[in-house]
Amino acid sequence: MTASEKSRQLVRLAAEAAAEKLADDIIAYDVSEQLVITDAFVLCSASNDRQVRAIVDEIEERLRIEAHAKPVRREGEREGRWVLLDFLDIVVHVQHEEDRTFYALERLWKDCPVIALPDSVTQVRAQRARGTAGE
Template sequence: MKQRKNKEVSSQDLCQLVAKGMMEKKGQEVAILDLRKVKNAIADFFVICSGTSDTQIDAIADSVEHEVYKAVEENPWHKEGKTNREWILIDYVDVVAHVFKKDRRKYYDLEELWGDADLTLIEESAA
């Protein structure tokens, strides 16, 4: 079984850091799926957002990694999708970040697929 290195940071706190990283680069429609009450869930949280271009998706993914490392010095356990930049997945074991190109997000529809999870939408701050 895979385990996170920094167990002092709760999955809920880690989830907030991931969302912050997404918001830093203007990730759109940031959503948190709380999977803790979902039977056989593979993580505690999914944090999902959309981007409009390859460049933005790449920047969002880098920002997520930067925010998490800056706050808790934790690197992802696994990453994939950086090459084709349509869906970048960053796995922190208890928290999995999904950075989608807008049309790919609609296609995979994780929010519907994991419909039993509690869904929280993050409001964009007025800057």
């Protein structure tokens, strides 16, 4: 079994929202074979607590407006270092880059298939790597 079309749509929207707020290292995994509680994980990071919150807010707003989806659970908001948004079909992890490095969730899910993200997300990543984002 693979992630549903609805899950893939939510992944796309979440990734685009995160990219819009300049999240780093956006990646999505299809975890439907390993977990029964969700289809996909979206991981991204930010360099400071304020940016973590801005990314979380943008993801929540975009999914609410475009997919009529609201998180059933939101954890870690107070600290602003690692916020988890549980939309049932997908779970989004927005981490401070230090926490992302320390916890290395990618290592835990490395055997899961990566979900391809839209060009708009991957282009922002490439532009930032070249130092040309926003030009």
